[in-house]
Amino acid sequence: MASREFAALASLFADDTRAAFCLALLDGRAWTAGELARHAGVAASTASEHLDRLVAGGVLAEERQGRHRYVRLAGPGxxxxxxxxxxxxxxxxxxxxxxxxxxxxxxxxxxxxxxxxxxxxxxxxxxxxxxxxxxxxxxxxxxxxxxxxxxxxxxxxxxxxxxxxxxxxxxxxxxxxxxxxxxxxxxxxxxxxxxxxxxxxxxxxxxxxxxxxxxxxxxxxxxxxxxxxxx
Known part of the structure; x- marks a missing residue:
């Protein structure tokens, strides 16, 4: 892994809200964006921005059911x-x-x-x-x-x-x-x-x-x- 990619991955965890999301998702279940927003005490729009970054970075996987957006950790690794x-x-x-x-x-x-x-x-x-x-x-x-x-x-x-x-x-x-x-x-x-x-x-x-x-x-x-x- 090149230093740039390493730094990009590390930056995904260098935020209190994103860290709170990842720790919550260690329970192995899929959470909705709203549930994670309430858990971290942030607005839904703020949660959505952070989740977009984590999904784009390969840390989280997402699926949509109706109007709900579910996310989970991308895998055991x-x-x-x-x-x-x-x-x-x-x-x-x-x-x-x-x-x-x-x-x-x-x-x-x-x-x-x-x-x-x-x-x-x-x-x-x-x-x-x-x-x-x-x-x-x-x-x-x-x-x-x-x-x-x-x-x-x-x-x-x-x-x-x-x-x-x-x-x-x-x-x-x-x-x-x-x-x-x-x-x-x-x-x-x-x-x-x-x-x-x-x-x-x-x-x-x-x-x-x-x-x-x-x-x-x-x-x-x-x-x-x-x-x-x-x-």
Whole structure:
């Protein structure tokens, strides 16, 4: 990549409003322009201008349904870039937050959240550690599911996609835990299953998730993760 293209890409994130949009879209869902405008506290016209830049720069993909404009992150690679930038920009440990709302939001995100299409925070790390300890996931030479790991997914009824351009398993640096959690196709499939099966539910407008009572039982029965770790 030439320096000019690199600078152009970096400039897309060098704005508070555009950064807020990208962080919100890490929940993996498509948002309307109006929803993002309200989330960032800007006028609809201002949001539209910023979204045009992000779409033109390849950071976001858009689709229109009637009068609504939906946008999402352009793909897992972009999501990884945004998460890595968030990790680099995370406040130092012990740095005071500015409001009670910020404190509560930060705690919820640290406890459990979606990172584009996989689980992150203490929840994501706990699952990753449990998979590794049980020999279902290897981390010694990069992330890789073992044969036992593939079988474990099948036992839960989770269909893993055929091998493609996206890796089956890879590590994604967790910006709150500062350790890698499971991403890739396997991480996405597990996250989708956790939400569909009611193990986790989304909470608030942010991308935080909360483990339900059913989820606590399922995670203990399948991976031996104690409830205290998830709260």
């Amino acid at each position: 972009v999501a990884q870039l945004v998460e890595d930038l968030a990790a680099a920009a995370a406040p130092a440990a012990g740095e005071p937050r500015r409001s009670l709302r910020a404190v509560n939001t930060g705690r919820a995100l640290a406890r459990g959240r979606t990172c584009y299409d996989h689980l992150a925070g203490r929840l994501g790390i706990a699952i990753t550690d449990a998979l590794t300890e049980r020999g279902l996931l290897r981390q010694d030479t990069g992330f890789a599911l073992t044969d036992r790991g593939v079988a474990w997914f099948g036992e839960l009824g989770i269909v893993l996609p055929a091998r493609g351009r996206r890796p089956m398993a890879r590590g994604c640096l967790d910006w709150t835990e500062r350790r890698p959690h499971l991403a890739g196709s396997a991480g996405a499939a597990l996250c989708a299953h956790a939400l569909d099966a009611g193990w986790c539910v989304r909470i608030g407008a942010e991308r935080a998730v909360k483990v339900t009572a059913d989820g606590e039982r399922a995670l203990y029965e399948t991976l031996g993760i104690g409830p205290a770790v998830l709260r």
